[in-house]
Amino acid sequence: MSRKQWELLLAGMALLFIMGISIYRYTSRIPEEESYRLSVFSDSNDHNTKSVLRQGMERASRDFHTDLNFIMFTEEQTQEEKEEIIFREIQRGSQGFLLHLDNPDAWIEKYSHMLEGRVVLALEVAFYDQPDNPSIWINNEKMGYELAMELVKGRDENQNVVLFKTKEHNKKDYLRSMGGKKALEENGIVWEEREVTDNEKENALYLCFNQSATEQTVEMLKDKINRECIFGVGNSEKNVYYLDKGVIHTLAVPDEYMIGYMGVKNICDRLSFRESSQGMEIDYILVSKEELYLPEVQKRMFPIVQ
Template sequence: MKNSKKMFIMAEALLTVMVIAVAFIMVREKNGKELDRISVIIQDSEDNQWAAFQYGLKMAEQDLEVRMSVVSTGGALTVEEEKSLIEREIDNGAAAVIVQPVPGAEEMLRKMANRIPVLLTEQTAAESGGDSRLPVVEPNQYAMGAALAEELLKDYSGSLDGKVLGIFSKTGDSQAALERKRGFLEALKNTEASISWSVAAPFSEEGEALLEDQPAVDFVIALDDNSFTMAGEYAAANDLHGALVYGIGNSTEAVYYLDTGIAGCLVVPDEFNVGYQSLTEAAEILTHYFHKMHDRTVSYTVLRRDTLFSKENQEIIFTMSQ
């Protein structure tokens, strides 16, 4: 008799918990129609380098049936401007944000993550691990830099004796640029390559003057898309003194300079999947209450002029043109 009564009480308790859980889910779904919007904040959102990234976002939005909006930004952002944009999106009903972090924004973003789920499109300088580290979706930045150096070595039978290089980045104060440079230099540390100069423009500054005033080199190593396309433009106008461009980029303009022979090699991060997987990860936390967002690492591809029109490479180029 006692066991029967005990089982009855346990069943009632379980039923009560289930009713509460169902009610919670129903309320969440009802309210979620207006709240489950994910905002995306990136530097200079209209720049062509974001075409594949935004295409990935749009495809994920369709597949996942979530709402997504890319905040319009006209150029580089300061920490305060990025903070203001996030706060505005929260006030307008955003349930999560995907952010390209501004250098120096680590502490601000961690504080924002106490109010709303925050997912990064690239790592920040202070993100060294631990529970406070914000989740990120990005390619292996160090590996891309190393791959670029390896491709350069392949073209010269493993020897760069007598070759002079210049390294250029228009996002030189970002952690991504620093990791790419580190990977490139460490892959060349046992070679005879000579680094004549290494210049970098912070997010908030232009890079034209930095590039045009440098001594002549054999190769200009461009560490980001804007650097690559600028170096390509200079080389096309014979303003790089015959230097060949090798670099990392993800726009149709970058592909153009490879196709015309101005660039020797282009390493392309899979920005389509950065967008797709970022939205997937952010959406997961909105549909599963106890989900914890995780890091995701996407791939990269080495493009060469002679294989540019392979089926696989054409699919990559297609995402850049959307």
Template sequence: MKDHKKIFILVESILAVMLIGLVIRMFWEKSGESRYKIAVIIQNSDSSQWASFKYGLKMAAEDQNIELSVVSTGGTFTLEEEQDLLEAEISNGADALIVQPVPGREAEEMLRKMEKKVPVMLAVCAASRETEDSTLPVTGPDNYAIGKSLAEELWKDYGGNIEGKFFGIIAGEDGSQALASRERGLREVLESRGAKIRWSVSGVHAEDWEQSLKSLSKVEVVVALDDRSLAAAGKSSAANDLHGALVYGIGNSTEAVYYLDTDRVQCLIVPDGFHMGYQSLTELAENLGRYFHQIQSQEVSYTVLRREDLFTEKNQELLFTMSQ
């Protein structure tokens, strides 16, 4: 009887080892046969504002032996268009997705459904404007802190006195969580120190910015919350269409740097696009390669650029990634 019990235990042990081996093989077999594929869907992907982000993706893909697919998109898209793009990439074999989400709770719900099919990492910000409503991981900067930092730089330039000064705020996109957080941080500092926000404009099409900025009432400073609006403000400043207003803003492109270098922008804050790309892909790759690795949100830094220190040694790497 004891011999039968020993044999039974031995057989069970062998079966358990075989089962563990089978599970391990299932999760690791791709590494020896084919590479994992990660698809990236961002709005207006060919814009120069994504250069450093895509360079970071490329470097991480090489380091992690990942097949990278950045979907070509010619501009902004709707929730339905984004969903179609995501489903198409999954059908084409994507094992994970990096997504710049369309703003809104409906987008958040759609992305949660996608997450049940493949791992999802959001880029720049969450879909929902209310951060607590989001459960999906995000790789991006602290957008609220960026808004506060920009306001602090502006306050310092005015010698610590902005009481009674009039400001205008512009943003290229409408409703995103990133821009809402940036504006909230900016307003908290400016308004607490006596500044007046005369107007806030968002969602203007690129070709309409020039006329829109001309028609707005006069302010001392125009603050641009994203790369597209900063480029528009820089261009209008160069054409003397801002009624003498100074320009401060947030951007990622070589065009934004150009306007800083030509003194059309007084201060530029640059979120670290390279590490946003690198860390988002690396985090997904680790999840794909290690079944029990839970995807975590990743915060990236940002840099305050001034014309006088634009080409210093400490900023060379940043400028290099933006030009790739």
């Protein structure tokens, strides 16, 4: 074989080798995750809840390659103004909507004509039977029941029980209140339902069904009653401080971080046609002073720090 033929043969073999490497790299490469744009609508005024929930969503947005845009609705906005905001988000390419609203089912029904082709998920839904739409939810009635049972277990026979009066238009609080009253009724305990005042009796126990009510009750009682007399909700800085100080007996803490995280994951799974349920129930924990510094409790109460 001549020198020229050898050179052509070697060049051909080199070309085949390069082509083989290129084909291998192309066929074996891991496909990039598709990126999604999601809009988050909220009407919650609870800063702590919004903050923790948002942290969970932002963590998931990094894990699942999404672009989140947060929009706050107010009572002053008209339906036309809200429709304009929704239309703007659609025009910007939003493929999914996460709803942290007091009544997401009514919202979905009202704006259904604008949501065609978009994936919608409601966060932290309160419901009486089963959610009507894909949702991430907490069993609020069960949480209220179990919180009240902690009061029942810690109550002396002569202690009065005060339920912080709940606004019935807030479905979450109302369901927690229903559960709490059921527990008290089952145990033959009579209660007063009212707001806490400056003239509280030393022998009373207080049952609160949201973070704001718990903080208000703490504020009224912290300098008057130095014992574990409050059974409340939420892991705000104030609530945790007075749990540690022994003013609060038990806190029910919804896992807001996981609600936000799993909400984004769920909607991304549905957008990418991966198998995903239409929703899921997220747990909560009941925390006493003695349990506050347990590692597993710290991880659930302060997921951002952990």
